[in-house]
Amino acid sequence: MEKKNQENSQSKVLAFLGSDTFKGLLPFIGLVVIVVVMNILTEGKILTAKRLRLLLSQVYYPMIVATGVFFIMTLGSIDFTEGSTLGVASIVVSWLSFYSIPLAIVGGILTGAAIGALNGFFHVKFKLQSFIVTICTMYLFRGVCAYLTTETAIPASNTIKALDQDWLKITITVCVLLVAFFLFKFTRIGNDVKAVGSGETAARFSGVRTDMVKFLAFVCAGGLTGLAAFVNVIKVGSITSTAGNQLETQILISLVLGGLPITGGAKVRFSNIVVGTLMYTVLNNGLVMMGFESATQQLIKGIIFLIFVALTIDRKALKVIK
């Protein structure tokens, strides 16, 4: 009898672990656990004011980029171009920063949006899988970035470097999050994007302009990456060929850590962006502070990434797993 009870409670625990509630809570639990663990392992050093400021300074532009990618991943698509877009857009921002700051901002956004439009066009028009398209364009724009910085790094004007103030970066980031949150929650954009992610054919038959939605998601994500490029230039001051290297993996891992199912659709939450980016940054800093070399850090990140994907993925949404 007792054994049966035990089995019963065991199966209840198992059922809970597989439930959507748990999957929804997992990122928050993860964030708390990671902060606590890192705090213990670094003997409290991670929660000092100085460290926190440093942490925050690493959050701004990934969070802006992640906001755009969030929409793409809600569609069930994927984007690998953030890093190279950031690189190219940063170069444009640096060039234009000698003329006028507003022009530099607009130029950065337009550059990003144009790259996003190119991605979206090939993805939608030729019905190519988004990851193939964005891998090609990532490669292409990495090349452009390398080409433009072949001789020397590209410097930005002193005016733009003078803008390196926390309040400005916080304002931009918060504004982006608020606007995106509003669009996602309170306009039909959020509904359309989720509908395409959950069932594209049915969404089309319900009047959603699926191709347009997909195209615009890529344009917006590109535009936001362009804006993030502005924040990036403020911080770094001059652009080398490695600008934005690896950003796409960082964003992908962040969002997955934040609990975003790789399949997209109805089960995404806006909080995925914030929780995920914070978690990644804490994890990253903690690993650095604990004195791990970069290879070990990457090993740990890779393993955590795989575990989170396997736990959060919505297998029901995939008929055949390719």
Next chain:
Amino acid sequence: MEKNILLRAEHIDKKFGITHAVNNVSLTIAAGEIRGLIGENGSGKSTFSQMLCGIYTIGGGTFTLDGKELHIRNQVEANNAGVSIIVQEMGTLSGLTVAENIFLGHEDPFVHHGIKDSRKMNQEAQRLLNEYGFTSIQASKMIDQYNFEDRKLIEIVKATYMKPKILIVDETTTALSQNGRLELYKIMDQVRADGRSVIFISHDLGEVLEHTDSVTILRDGEYIDTVQTKDVTEDDLKRLMVGREIGSAYYRTDYGTPISDEVVLKVDSVTVPGQIYNISFELHRGEILGFGGLSECGMHEVGKAVFGASWDRTGSVTLKDGTAINSIPTAIKHSVAYASKDRDNESIIINESIRNNVVLPSLDDLATNYVLSKKKLDSFANEHATRMQTKMQNVHQFISDLSGGNKQKVVLARWLGKGSDILVLDSPTRGIDVKVKQAIYALMGELKAEGKSIIMISEEIPELLGMSDRILIMKDGSINGEFMRRQDLTEEDLIAKMV
């Protein structure tokens, strides 16, 4: 006259959700017999035969072939046990050569110590193709280079070369030209001459009468009768297929009510290549227009074409006010609604909540200055889902948890909420239990009374007879007959125009 019994099916049963596709069917087939298997759409004949050949798992009961009970998990095991099938749809795989397709799953005779002898395989495949008289097909070529009919012929070879004890031919002839049919009949006769048996499934009763020894009739998943072909006429078979008393209780009972002259939708020479050709008709205000025919007759595509969802459509679909419908958003904006036959893929967004499914087409109407209010969406979804008496916990429940009938209610709630005036309902009661059916029929009556127009595409003849003001019957992509609502209209009248 007493022949050896080759196949014995006992109490075969299969359920898909609430649909009882095959209900306790028992039959025997003698060696050297060609057995026709007939019934309306959804009578269970395909499900029955697909269980026999391992495509579906057996729901209940046993098949005994040549005294041995069959335990089959897939088609290859079925082949090895002596059962093979030529299916309705495309059964060959692209990206493989003709020979690879023919021997897929049966490569072992050509593999020695792990090495596959492709040349021998090609030679053997070519020998078989030549033996069957299909000399124009080359075994070593990619199957993608052959058209649908040639691929069907290749499938015939694939299914029959190993001399199965039972060969199932599942509505294959519709895909074949006269020549191909003759080839197939020859093969069937050959099987019979060898003392083996054929199960021949076809809608073409003339063909069934001409080429079978006996015929088994299924209806609504149940075994009705087996008759000797020489003793019956086409009319006898039709009577047996239909047979039932039409359950008139839940259909409309009015006859002779005049239909408004007002045309709300005009379809003019609409063609979708490969699907429908030169379709023209008019839909009147307050009319229920039925579309009937065999599954593959193109009627389902008509629904999509009207809704602006077809690819490569030519011709025009215009509303009363002259609006041309060429895309789905235009259709929805101008009050046209569509419920697909493929409910889980095309109608509902399966991994979404009921609320988000209901509100999706109405989002623009519900927004004030582009801003949506959660409260408004919830109450809107709640109102319409409740009006349809959807069984649910609340509107935030995921739609994937609901039964087929309740899913369909959500679909209808969506379009009621949108206030559409023209509803295209493709197979609205497919896979739905009687109670929900009744509710849907009642709703259609109400909508009609409100002056809304309905195009009802259905594979169920009683439903067409019971609900439509006018019925268009399609055959091979074109309209083949038109019937006005009449009390004395019979299922046979409609079937005659379908086949």
Next chain:
Amino acid sequence: MTKQLEKLKSSKYYGFMMLGAMVLFFYAVFKILTPGNFGSPANLYAYLQSSIIYSVGGCGLYFIVVMGLFDFAVGSNIVLSSIVGVILSKKFGYIGFVVGCLGCGTLIGILIGFLYNRLNVPSMIVTVGLMLIFESLAVFVAAGSKQTLDENLRFFSGAPGNIILAALAFLFMYFILNYTKIGTYCNAIGSNEFTAKNMGIDVKKYKLIGFALLHFFVGIMAILTVSYGTTMTALTGMSTMSRNFQPLMGTFFGVAFRKYGTPITAIIIGEFIISIIFNGFVALGAPTTIQNVVTGGALLVIVALTARGGKGSVVK
């Protein structure tokens, strides 16, 4: 006349003709633009030698891509396997080198296939995660230092060694495709996984075999790569990602020309074409940094022409 044309179009030779025409076209374009420093026979031979390395990887990827799967861990495995090979070569000479590269390559392939089957997650995602892991493993194995292949062990660094090894790889591929069930089954799984399962094909097993085969070829690629470059440095930070693309381009050629029954030839010639284009740009005076632009652009055009989805198909 049209019938003859149809017949011609469906024949093996039509595929060859199209590939040949593409080679001639690009050759002619660059030869006209820069007659001096492009396209001498010696040059062409050099282009071929650099392209066959990628062709080998392209052959391996073919098994995975026809099944509709994907693998981003190819690059990281090239690095890891070549480092393992070089380290073993220090003790066991050629045997250590070859066995190290091939063995490590294949084992990694089996691991990927196993995890893919086990985790039930799209292959693209699994391999992104594993790429991160393999990159760091390579750093550990190399102990952070640059690994140099001993001068006595450089048979595969140039002709005829590299050509012989690549030719053996192509023959092996030809053998697998035409003389075993694997090629057929991979195609069948790619065409329709449900039907394939119904025909009694053990889908999971053949996906595992696909990954193992791919990474066996990656092992060969590792031998050729480290011999050609003589050193290999393990780097983290997704730096191996770029190594995935050149083999992939050949694979897309192979898949596109599959219907003519000549995938291997198409992979080899396809890589050769890319090599001509790249070297043509270099001859025009473009800096080598333009290489990524050319590769990315070319790959995009190739997939746009060959891999596009049908009308109404759902593409994520």
